[in-house]
Amino acid sequence: MSTEGGGRVGQVREVTSLANPLVKDIKALALKKFRDQQNAFLAEGLKLVIDALDLGWTIRTLVFAKSGLGNPAVERAAARTVAAGGTVLEVTEKVLSAITRRDNPQMVVGVFEQRYLPLKAVRPAGEDVWIGLDRVRDPGNLGTVIRTADAAGAKGVILIGDTTDPFATETVRATMGSIFAVPVARTSLEGFLDWRKGFSGLVAGTHLKGAVDYRTVRYSGRPALLLMGNEQQGLPEALAAACDVLVRIPQAGRADSLNLAVATGVMLFEARRAALSLPGGAA
Ligand SMILES: C[S@@+](CC[C@H](N)C(=O)[O-])C[C@H]1O[C@@H](n2cnc3c(N)ncnc32)[C@H](O)[C@@H]1O
Incomplete structure (x- = not known):
């Protein structure tokens, strides 16, 4: 995958196994207990992820389906995630379905830090x-x-x-x-x-x-x-x-x-x- 500037995103990890610990942690975000433990949550869809990045929310992990490879908007989001110190995972449809608990998942999912206004x-x-x-x-x-x-x-x-x-x-x-x-x-x-x-x-x-x-x-x-x-x-x-x-x-x-x-x-x-x-x- 190339970054916005044409270079390579070195930090992209390819994940195909549901037993991968990173995938397990993200799947666990379906439960409030683990959302609270990790102080994180899931946002599904490229538009939401881009909006969140534009509004200054902290992204921890960007997960995208292999079908997103070569999509310039996905690549830009991946590059922004890496620039923000986050992790990028390229996963199979099966892994993405398991994370979102949906048969036809969105191509992109972001893990963000929770934020409350005091x-x-x-x-x-x-x-x-x-x-x-x-x-x-x-x-x-x-x-x-x-x-x-x-x-x-x-x-x-x-x-x-x-x-x-x-x-x-x-x-x-x-x-x-x-x-x-x-x-x-x-x-x-x-x-x-x-x-x-x-x-x-x-x-x-x-x-x-x-x-x-x-x-x-x-x-x-x-x-x-x-x-x-x-x-x-x-x-x-x-x-x-x-x-x-x-x-x-x-x-x-x-x-x-x-x-x-x-x-x-x-x-x-x-x-x-x-x-x-x-x-x-x-x-
Ligand atoms: C489903 S209603 C609650 C019904 C509940 N059984 C009760 O006795 O209030 C949920 C909330 O919506 C608001 N609400 C619903 N219908 C309303 C109405 N006609 N006028 C004012 N507030 C209403 C109120 O804030 C209410 O507490």
Whole structure:
């Protein structure tokens, strides 16, 4: 394989065996225990890997299928991995399938270092919008919220209490790459309540018993945090009591609530309406 500059990438290792210890370590990243031990996670697909490199995430290993040989974009990613001190593995389809647990895996997989924003670094200003997620359980919901936060221009997500892992492969897949663009902080319930005391912007909790229509709240002109409840239990009393307002999204029909990620999307696009409005207005 040649590097971007036309030289050779000397550090590429060819791996064909599932018993290879490097492959075993990467496969183990399917489990949270090993992700935490290694402080690492998997991102699948060349676009995601390139986005992550562009955004300054630390790559440990780039894995690519033999079919990627000669692909200039793969070669550039490999050269960047080596330049960053990482390892490049050229593997068989069988090895790549085993790593991703998929029959038709992407041609490229990256192993990246996990990264959380410390809660004390979360200081919303101006018209920043942040999302607080209470004990989110479902990886698909968390990934979709992170993707939607990215699309709506929210500044980041605070995970509160015992939540699902933002670096689980299923979550990363659902973010479609936004995991690399949206800062994620995590904290306990107590840690959040403590942080909230120092936050003078709007905390809008979403609640099925909320007395206020979510469209009547002024989100602009100050920083805002949208607080979303757990999928089964909704917001606990301690979090509801910490909100400036409890809002409800009016519903029709028989469904008793919206899906968490859908409710977050509705809230986000309302809170960011002014910032997102297109020039020209209504036709
Ligand atoms: C699936 S719902 C939780 C339902 C739960 N059984 C309850 O009693 O709250 C998950 C979260 O989405 C938000 N949510 C869903 N539908 C909503 C609505 N109509 N109005 C306000 N928030 C809503 C809330 O944050 C809620 O805690």
